Amino acid sequence: MSVLTAATVAFAALVTAPAAQAQVATDAAPPEFTDAREEQRFHALVAELRCVMCQNQSLADSNAQIAVDLRREVLALMREGKDDAQIKDFLVARYGEFVLYRPQVESKTWLLWFGPALLLVIGGIVITTLVRRRAPAAHAAAPDDDQEW
The missing domain is CATH 1.10.8.640 (Cytochrome C biogenesis protein)
Incomplete structure (x- = not known):
């Protein structure tokens, strides 16, 4: 590092220190x-x-x-x-x-106040719907226990 570069860096540090x-x-x-x-x-x-x-x-x-x-x-x-x-x-x-x-709580902050509860309700509905759709499919694919092999 040259002397001029070192002096420039030192000067910049001194000048910007009070601002920081x-x-x-x-x-x-x-x-x-x-x-x-x-x-x-x-x-x-x-x-x-x-x-x-x-x-x-x-x-x-x-x-x-x-x-x-x-x-x-x-x-x-x-x-x-x-x-x-x-x-x-x-x-x-x-x-x-x-x-x-x-x-x-006013019209422009409703989402802030009620958004988390709304997301929980929507998430519950989605999970319930997915579970109900998969339940009949799982029962239909189950083998018949009365049949002998």
Whole structure:
């Protein structure tokens, strides 16, 4: 490896290192709660909300910068006097239904809610039909026990 190539690789590593670390954040100042009730409500709410950057982590579990910002936003909305439903509506309007771990049951989420049960019912019908079709064929092919060889 030439000196110029090594210098280029080292420079690229130095330049991209801060950008690679920009995604993960540590909450430098964890929220300070006014009382235990506010803390309990906050933790329950951020556990029900999904981090919009992470695939399957709640706001409470995620270390992404957006999750840190959203936790601060949730606490600010709580202190403005908004109830849990209003906070969820605000986040859904901003980020879509993905932000909710348990989306609301409405016409566009019926498949999400009832799809697994529907697949089980269809699978049961298919298996029952296949078993019933094969049962008569198995009995017809069975040898007659009264016949002697």
